[in-house]
Amino acid sequence: MxxxxxxxxxxxxxxxxxxxxxxxxxxxxxxxxxxxxxxxxxxxxHSDRGYLSHAQVAALAASVDRQPEVIRFLVYTGLRWGEMAALRVQDFDMLRRRVNVSRSVTESGGLQWGTPKSHERRSVPFPAALSEELAALMVKKDRDALVFTDQRGGVLRNSNWRNRVFRPAVEKCQVLDNSFPTITPHDLRHTAVSLAVSAGANVKAVQRMVGHAKASMTLDTYADLFDVDLDAVAASLDEAIRAAADQLRTGTPGG
Structure with missing residues (x-):
């Protein structure tokens, strides 16, 4: 054995x-x-991850033959696929631009419905730029209806969408952009964290966004991203040190 x-x-x-x-x-x-x-x-x-830039996200969304909103939503919220696929109309607060994540669906010997991986509900913001296309997905739907669905109105399955829609789009992008990484739909979650950190989000904000149980888990999973964030902290400290030295030389009171 x-x-x-x-x-x-x-x-x-x-x-x-x-x-x-x-x-x-x-x-x-x-x-x-x-x-x-x-x-x-x-x-x-941790294996090397493929993080997309905003421009690469736009290129990928433009390359799929249907449902580009799936790509944009996953990238700019950081939700897991199963969390996204389980969202209903009632889970969206369009005025506050929040989505309430309370359940998930997975493909394991059939569809299995349950709670998110952390077993905790969370409220995740989404950019105003997504509001119009999200609202369009909910037109004439009941509160209990799924927002993201397949072409027949059923659960949007990762396995089908990845092979039929996502993978061909990635290959198209790689033909036009040599730096475009080989990624899976789950890697869009990693891109969400990368873009959030580059926009100035701290570890607690990222933790809440992606639904990790502890901030230490977020730091462990995305240590490479927060190392870059520390470079920005060092640069800010340098600027503060120079400002303090200038104040001493000129006799200007500090702030």
């Missing part, structure tokens, strides 16, 4: 269960302390 090495997510899940069991044992005075405290788990390795 061949034994495959357990991946880091599997180890994290198993360790989490063990920590809870040991914690209960401590509470029942069966053991003096939790042996899981202080244990360091292996770090997750």
């Amino acid at each position: 061949v034994h495959e090495e357990a991946g880091v997510p599997t180890i994290e899940n198993a360790f989490g269960v063990l920590r809870q069991v040991m914690g209960a044992a401590v509470e029942d005075s069966l053991i003096p302390r939790n042996p899981c405290d202080g244990v360091k788990l292996p770090k997750r390795g």
Whole structure:
């Protein structure tokens, strides 16, 4: 029998269960302390991601043969595919430009409906530039109707859309742009984080947007993006230091 090495997510899940069991044992005075405290788990390795620029997002949306709003919505909200596919008309607050994420649908031996991955509801903003096309998707629909659907009005399945619509569009873009990365629909979520960070979003804002349970998870997943953000912090500090030095030389009171 061949034994495959357990991946880091599997180890994290198993360790989490063990920590809870040991914690209960401590509470029942069966053991003096939790042996899981202080244990360091292996770090997750992250493969290179394809982040799109705003121009590349526009090019990709223009290259699909239908439903370009799917691309723009995923990029500018950071929702997971299953969260997007489960959205109903009643989940949108068009005046506040917010979408309420409370459920998800996945393809696993058929369609499985449940809560988002973090099991927590969240409210995610969307840009005003998307308002018109989102409103058009809801015309003459009931409150319980799905907003994003396939051509027959059913659930928009990632597997079908990726192969029939998304992949050919990516290939078209790569012919015209040598720097265009090979990506999947899930990578649009990564692009959402990249563009949010470049626009000045802090880690807590990104955490709430993408629905991570903790900010530490966001930092771990997107450490490469926040490293770039730190460069901007250093540049701002340099500017403040120079301003303070100028004030000392000129005798101008500081702000």
